[in-house]
Amino acid sequence: MFLSAASDIERASTIQPGLQTEKTMLKELEKHRKRLRKEIREVERGIAELEERLAEKGDYSLGEGDPSIYLWEMNLARRKRLQARLDELRAAVSHLDGGTYGVCSVCGGQIEPDRLELLLTTLVCSRCARSAR
Numbered sequence: 001m002f003l004s005a006a007s008d009i010e011r012a013s014t015i016q017p018g019l020q021t022e023k024t025m026l027k028e029l030e031k032h033r034k035r036l037r038k039e040i041r042e043v044e045r046g047i048a049e050l051e052e053r054l055a056e057k058g059d060y061s062l063g064e065g066d067p068s069i070y071l072w073e074m075n076l077a078r079r080k081r082l083q084a085r086l087d088e089l090r091a092a093v094s095h096l097d098g099g100t101y102g103v104c105s106v107c108g109g110q111i112e113p114d115r116l117e118l119l120l121t122t123l124v125c126s127r128c129a130r131s132a133r
């Protein structure tokens with residue numbers, strides 16, 4: 001009786017923390033997924049807006065210094081940046097789906113939760129990021 005109770009406590013204390021972390025981890029992942037989805041929607045909206053503006057291409061015959069040309073080129077650069085971000089975000093979601101989100105693509109270790117929190121789409125842990133620099 002005493003023995004079984006002791007081993008129950010032992011089992012509880014060894015299994016429980018593991019389950020807890022796994023649960024917390026899953027919760028974290030769902031949170032990240034939500035943030036990724038939200039940002040994807042925002043970026044897609046941003047791209048659509050820029051596409052509209054870019055469609056009204058400035059009249060280049062107006063000459064080099066025309067501000068509308070400058071604006072058009074700026075929007076083109078912005079769309080390029082947003083597109084790159086969208087690719088990153090989509091890659092992160094596919095990592096989430098494949099169960100490899102948060103795994104460092106260089107060393108295969110776990111990416112620090114704090115780092116993921118800040119850099120939602122990072123593919124490397126901070127140690128590998130430092131050594132790549």
Ligand SMILES: [Zn+2]
Nearest residue numbers: 104107125128
């Ligand atoms: Zn690493």
